[in-house]
Amino acid sequence: MDKLITHSPILIIAIPLLAAFLTPLISRANQKARDVLVITTLAFAEFLVIILARDICANGIHIYTLGASSPTLTIPEQYMVPVRIILEVDAMSIFMCIIWATVSLAAAIYSLSSMKEETGRDRFYTLLLLMVGGTFGMMLTGDLFNLFVFLEISSIAGGALAAFRTRFADALEGGLKYIIISTVGALMVLFAIGIFYAQYNLLNIAALAQVIQYTMLDKIALTLLVTAFAMKTGVVPLHMWFPDTYTVAPASITAMLVISSHACMYLLFRICFSLYGVTLNMATVGWIIIILGVLSMFVGVTMAVPQTDIKRLMSYHAISQIGYMWLGVGVGLAVLGNPEALATYGREAISGGIFHILNHAVYKPLLFLTAGALFYRTGTRDLNRMGGLGHSMKLTSIFFIIGTLSISGVPPLNGFASKFMIYESVYRFNPILAVIAMLVSIITLASFTKAFQSAFMGPELSAYKGVKEVPKSMIIGMGIPAAGIIFFSLFPGLIVDWIVHPAADALINQATYINAVMGG
Amino acid sequence: MRKIAMAASLSVFIAFLIAATLVIHPFGYPPSQMDDYIIENAQSETGANNVVTAVVFDYRGFDTLGEATILFTAVTGVVMLFRRKKRE
Amino acid sequence: MTQGAPFNVPFLAVAALIGIAFYIILSQRNLIKLVMGLGIMASGVNLFLVTLGYREGGVAPIYTHAPIERMVLPVPQALTLTSIVIAVATLALMLSMVVHIYRHTGSIDSEESRTMKG
Amino acid sequence: MMSKIVRTISNILSLFIFVYGLYIIIHGHLTPGGGFQGGAVVASGVALLIVAFGSHNIHKSLKEHHLSILESGGALIFIGLAFGGIATVFFYNFLVGSSIFGHIPPSGPNPGDIWTGGVIPFMNLAVGLKVLAGLSAILLVMALATSVMEVEE
Numbered sequence: 107m108d109k110l111i112t113h114s115p116i117l118i119i120a121i122p123l124l125a126a127f128l129t130p131l132i133s134r135a136n137q138k139a140r141d142v143l144v145i146t147t148l149a150f151a152e153f154l155v156i157i158l159a160r161d162i163c164a165n166g167i168h169i170y171t172l173g174a175s176s177p178t179l180t181i182p183e184q185y186m187v188p189v190r191i192i193l194e195v196d197a198m199s200i201f202m203c204i205i206w207a208t209v210s211l212a213a214a215i216y217s218l219s220s221m222k223e224e225t226g227r228d229r230f231y232t233l234l235l236l237m238v239g240g241t242f243g244m245m246l247t248g249d250l251f252n253l254f255v256f257l258e259i260s261s262i263a264g265g266a267l268a269a270f271r272t273r274f275a276d277a278l279e280g281g282l283k284y285i286i287i288s289t290v291g292a293l294m295v296l297f298a299i300g301i302f303y304a305q306y307n308l309l310n311i312a313a314l315a316q317v318i319q320y321t322m323l324d325k326i327a328l329t330l331l332v333t334a335f336a337m338k339t340g341v342v343p344l345h346m347w348f349p350d351t352y353t354v355a356p357a358s359i360t361a362m363l364v365i366s367s368h369a370c371m372y373l374l375f376r377i378c379f380s381l382y383g384v385t386l387n388m389a390t391v392g393w394i395i396i397i398l399g400v401l402s403m404f405v406g407v408t409m410a411v412p413q414t415d416i417k418r419l420m421s422y423h424a425i426s427q428i429g430y431m432w433l434g435v436g437v438g439l440a441v442l443g444n445p446e447a448l449a450t451y452g453r454e455a456i457s458g459g460i461f462h463i464l465n466h467a468v469y470k471p472l473l474f475l476t477a478g479a480l481f482y483r484t485g486t487r488d489l490n491r492m493g494g495l496g497h498s499m500k501l502t503s504i505f506f507i508i509g510t511l512s513i514s515g516v517p518p519l520n521g522f523a524s525k526f527m528i529y530e531s532v533y534r535f536n537p538i539l540a541v542i543a544m545l546v547s548i549i550t551l552a553s554f555t556k557a558f559q560s561a562f563m564g565p566e567l568s569a570y571k572g573v574k575e576v577p578k579s580m581i582i583g584m585g586i587p588a589a590g591i592i593f594f595s596l597f598p599g600l601i602v603d604w605i606v607h608p609a610a611d612a613l614i615n616q617a618t619y620i621n622a623v624m625g626g
Numbered sequence: 627m628r629k630i631a632m633a634a635s636l637s638v639f640i641a642f643l644i645a646a647t648l649v650i651h652p653f654g655y656p657p658s659q660m661d662d663y664i665i666e667n668a669q670s671e672t673g674a675n676n677v678v679t680a681v682v683f684d685y686r687g688f689d690t691l692g693e694a695t696i697l698f699t700a701v702t703g704v705v706m707l708f709r710r711k712k713r714e
Numbered sequence: 715m716t717q718g719a720p721f722n723v724p725f726l727a728v729a730a731l732i733g734i735a736f737y738i739i740l741s742q743r744n745l746i747k748l749v750m751g752l753g754i755m756a757s758g759v760n761l762f763l764v765t766l767g768y769r770e771g772g773v774a775p776i777y778t779h780a781p782i783e784r785m786v787l788p789v790p791q792a793l794t795l796t797s798i799v800i801a802v803a804t805l806a807l808m809l810s811m812v813v814h815i816y817r818h819t820g821s822i823d824s825e826e827s828r829t830m831k832g
Numbered sequence: 833m834m835s836k837i838v839r840t841i842s843n844i845l846s847l848f849i850f851v852y853g854l855y856i857i858i859h860g861h862l863t864p865g866g867g868f869q870g871g872a873v874v875a876s877g878v879a880l881l882i883v884a885f886g887s888h889n890i891h892k893s894l895k896e897h898h899l900s901i902l903e904s905g906g907a908l909i910f911i912g913l914a915f916g917g918i919a920t921v922f923f924y925n926f927l928v929g930s931s932i933f934g935h936i937p938p939s940g941p942n943p944g945d946i947w948t949g950g951v952i953p954f955m956n957l958a959v960g961l962k963v964l965a966g967l968s969a970i971l972l973v974m975a976l977a978t979s980v981m982e983v984e985e
Binding site: 120123126127130172173182185186187188189190191225226229230232233236239240243251252255256258259262263265266269270272278301304305306307308309321322323326329330 | 642645646649650651656657658659660661663664667684685686687688689691692693695696698699700702703705706707709710
Binding site: 123 | 897900901904907908911914915917918920921922923924925
């Protein structure tokens with residue numbers, strides 16, 4: 107068991123990759139065996155993530171040096187800088203891993219039925235496992251170039267999956283758009299890595315953070331990194347690809363793409379907090395993030411209201427929700443240089459933003475999966491052509507209601523808990539921002555009420571007389587995030603204390619992050 | 627409107643690039659603390675005469691795994707895109 | 715900038731390549747040209763990485779029959795190798811998507827298809 | 833399908849290209865090159881054959897799922913070698929100092945010894961296998977897809 111915990115960071119990445127390499131061979135032999143392999147792999151990854159999370163709660167940052175003679179030997183003997191690739195797992199990265207493991211498991215179970223009619227399913231599952239492994243790599247690595255490599259794995263696999271239904275021209279265009287955006291972003295990241303390498307001859311994040319001097323070149327690199335990750339996260343001036351890709355991808359893949367864009371947001375926070383952190387007063391960067399966040403909140407929700415395509419509507423809402431996270435964490439970043447403000451409301455704002463990532467990562471996949479269920483049964487995404495589905499698809503409509511109430515921040519549900527944390531702390535930073543945030547929340551509720559009304563309420567349409575509830579595995583796939591929502595709504599305090607505050611502290615305490623690798 | 631935004635972002639980007647080339651270290655004289663270690667110890671630690679191979683497969687072997695995975699992903703993606711349509 | 719050229723000429727070449735690529739990506743509507751722009755950008759970044767490791771008078775970091783002991787840095791070469799393969803993989807996937815789009819719509823103009831705007 | 837002269841010449845040339853690619857793969861730890869470069873050289877030989885004989889004729893003897901199996905195999909060997917070191921650490925070079933490819937060369941310039949490098953030669957082979965299969969598969973599939981289009985129009 108100890109050995110398993112020691113090696114768990116690498117196993118979390120390597121096991122999905124190994125399974126992905128095996129999938130083409132196994133699916134030639136037996137289709138059932140392939141499904142079993144996929145689900146077992148993801149369940150095992152989830153198990154590893156949980157035991158690693160428990161270990162991190164108890165013992166702090168977990169270090170794993172690849173190829174060294176001992177996992178914790180970060181720096182070769184009698185030398186001063188790390189040479190090998192190091193995986194560095196702190197509370198924030200494991201927080202993202204928990205989300206990713208759960209959502210990908212739910213999405214894979216959902217796909218078992220929802221993709222049954224499609225051809226080329228063995229390729230689908232191979233790509234799905236590759237995307238899982240790649241995104242885990244992004245979250246766990248402590249090395250900049252390694253980060254770039256896994257960013258590319260995740261985005262290539264994601265783009266290919268988004269284009270999976272090749273019989274629709276839209277799907278291909280959505281996938282191509284995603285890959286183009288990702289490639290431009292990844293090349294910007296690579297250029298920034300080159301700049302760091304040119305100045306310091308280092309690639310490890312912690313080692314770089316120790317020596318970084320905030321020269322002109324570092325500013326350029328920061329700009330490139332922020333632009334690249336903002337592009338992949340889908341905040342407003344760079345959001346054009348976001349609805350196009352999300353609308354056309356299969357529902358389970360859309361749910362996963364949401365989380366992988368959150369992973370890019372995590373990378374942005376990692377760069378701002380852990381790499382630059384104390385070397386400068388981050389107020390400017392913080393304000394840029396706040397402004398982008400407020401802009402996305404507002405533009406996202408206003409663009410969502412007139413949409414009639416259900417997944418497009420949800421995509422614009424996703425942009426708007428991402429704005430909340432940027433607002434929360436941006437406020438924290440803006441006061442990072444000011445210990446007093448940080449203690450009174452900065453930490454709370456960061457926690458609010460992070461908690462919102464968690465909440466968004468359960469209700470948005472749930473909503474996309476219900477949209478997929480509607481598409482599965484009705485064959486359309488157009489809200490005007492749906493109606494009365496509440497009679498025949500009872501469970502789906504219940505899941506949709508849960509998701510809707512949660513995303514609009516209606517009080518007893520978890521969306522409210524995180525939004526309230528953001529309102530409260532942002533209000534003390536700048537009241538206007540908090541008012542905008544509340545306003546956006548109200549518009550969100552209005553927009554989703556309309557969507558629910560047109561899809562589920564009203565008389566049963568004759569076109570959908572024979573519509574039945576979706577198959578069992580899709581129900582389970584939707585049930586996992588729904589159970590998450592209910593659990594987080596019942597015990598928000600517990601969740602905040604267990605995983606959200608440690609994650610926020612891990613971001614704030616740059617010194618711990620550096621010392622874990624550099625020692626001393 | 628779109629043209630202006632394009633021109634603005636392009637010029638900002640190029641200004642960045644030029645600025646970067648002006649302040650970067652002179653060509654041919656890079657800092658080299660990490661690489662010196664690798665040049666010195668690659669033979670004794672990995673047994674390979676070719677230091678680049680030693681870096682690719684040993685010091686940064688995980689990157690190579692990722693790289694191989696990307697190629698695998700691309701091949702899977704291409705084959706998936708050109709898969710035969712289901713016979714109706 | 716002590717010896718050699720008055721400016722960092724190799725770095726200027728990098729800047730030119732990336733600038734051209736960025737212009738292509740922003741201005742071109744033809745999808746094949748867009749992908750070519752991405753390819754040029756990848757080459758620019760690769761050139762940047764590999765120039766970072768050059769050391770005046772160094773030889774390739776391979777000990778077999780090495781004439782002198784002064785070697786250029788090995789890590790940038792390894793990074794470039796990795797990123798070249800990544801670029802190849804990405805371009806292959808993008809081009810096959812473009813082929814597919816052409817099959818569906820009979821056009822590779824991004825303005826003509828519905829969602830590729832912006 | 834091209835003329836008979838081209839086909840004959842490329843038939844002969846491709847053998848030399850394959851052998852050269854294999855040489856680059858096997859000597860990856862001694863001379864410039866390695867798995868990726870050698871694999872790309874072999875795949876270029878396949879590209880030559882595809883151009884000379886036409887993708888449909890090549891497809892009769894070389895199907896993409898064979899290449900796909902070969903590629904999966906290469907990837908599995910590679911990740912398996914990485915897992916081989918997990919008794920110490922993932923990616924640990926566990927063969928250095930052992931009797932298989934375990935010699936350690938004298939430090940500094942030397943004439944080179946093929947029996948060195950630990951797992952590196954095996955990894956070169958695995959990656960070479962993977963890259964040659966992968967790139968050939970991409971070339972073959974794309975050549976097939978585009979040639980079908982030409983027939984249709």
